[in-house]
Amino acid sequence: MHVDLLDRLLELPATAFSAIAAGETLCFIIDRQTHSDALSQLYGVGEPIEIEPLYFGTEFASMDDGPLWLQARWGGELARCAARLCENQLGGIALRTAHPAKALAHARWLLRANDGSGGQSLLSYHKPSLWAALSLTDGATRDSLLGPWLSVYSPAPSHFFDTARSWLSWPGNPNAHCLSQHPAFTLPARTAQDQQRLDWLYWLDEYFAEYGSPERARLPGIIVNLDLLVQGEIFQSDHLLKLATLTAEAPFAAQPQAMAILQTTDYDFIKVDRLLEMAGTTA
Numbered sequence: 001m002h003v004d005l006l007d008r009l010l011e012l013p014a015t016a017f018s019a020i021a022a023g024e025t026l027c028f029i030i031d032r033q034t035h036s037d038a039l040s041q042l043y044g045v046g047e048p049i050e051i052e053p054l055y056f057g058t059e060f061a062s063m064d065d066g067p068l069w070l071q072a073r074w075g076g077e078l079a080r081c082a083a084r085l086c087e088n089q090l091g092g093i094a095l096r097t098a099h100p101a102k103a104l105a106h107a108r109w110l111l112r113a114n115d116g117s118g119g120q121s122l123l124s125y126h127k128p129s130l131w132a133a134l135s136l137t138d139g140a141t142r143d144s145l146l147g148p149w150l151s152v153y154s155p156a157p158s159h160f161f162d163t164a165r166s167w168l169s170w171p172g173n174p175n176a177h178c179l180s181q182h183p184a185f186t187l188p189a190r191t192a193q194d195q196q197r198l199d200w201l202y203w204l205d206e207y208f209a210e211y212g213s214p215e216r217a218r219l220p221g222i223i224v225n226l227d228l229l230v231q232g233e234i235f236q237s238d239h240l241l242k243l244a245t246l247t248a249e250a251p252f253a254a255q256p257q258a259m260a261i262l263q264t265t266d267y268d269f270i271k272v273d274r275l276l277e278m279a280g281t282t283a
Helices: 003-010 038-043 077-087 100-109 128-135 140-146 191-206 216-231 237-242 256-262 268-279
Strands: 014-016 025-030 050-053 068-072 092-097 112-114 120-122 151-155 166-171
Touching (some): 003 216, 025 077, 025 100, 038 077, 068 100, 128 140
Antiparallel strands (some): 025 092, 092 151, 151 166
């Protein structure tokens, strides 16, 4: 378990979006797969709007449900609406830039990444868990990630911070505000593993009460249990939530009966029922 990653994220300062200092141009990348009505909500605000598909002009342009790129005025209702879309269901990120055209060009450059397999993949970096996994990388990789963006803001797993509806701030390197000369961004080797850990952190934030309102110290153990459930082919949301109380208690690895159930070839729903029966719980 890469505990240090959780520690590093949870030690970051977080703030309400309304408290973020104004300045330069504010842009948003909003996930239309999460918010299919994003356009209607944004246009419904009634303010002047500069918006376009992020995939426009790229090799991914034929994908109709790609993210939106939006510029908004600091303090305006349009910015507040966009921020709510980002917060709700982790629907995007915001960024600050002095050069909107360069910022958009960089956002499109980031879409295609060397994935370590010898090929390239579409990088959905606007998802807060992936953005955090990438941004916690140090050095040249992080400089390449932020490019000409002055700072990026991503929704935080708010239950583990002091501020409700909190955001994390990821400042850029003032000496690296230029477009990359490389053909594509290269993913750090640990990106997939790191994102998986942070996906669980955001999952536990979303279903905080179901997992017994865990304090920070309990998170690594719960995440290890969640990993074991997935290894046992239990990964559907409703199944995970049925097992939430059990998952938040003792380590599965210390319970031979639980491990035996997870290692069987039974269907997932049968394993869920057997684990609940073992715990003396009904579904």
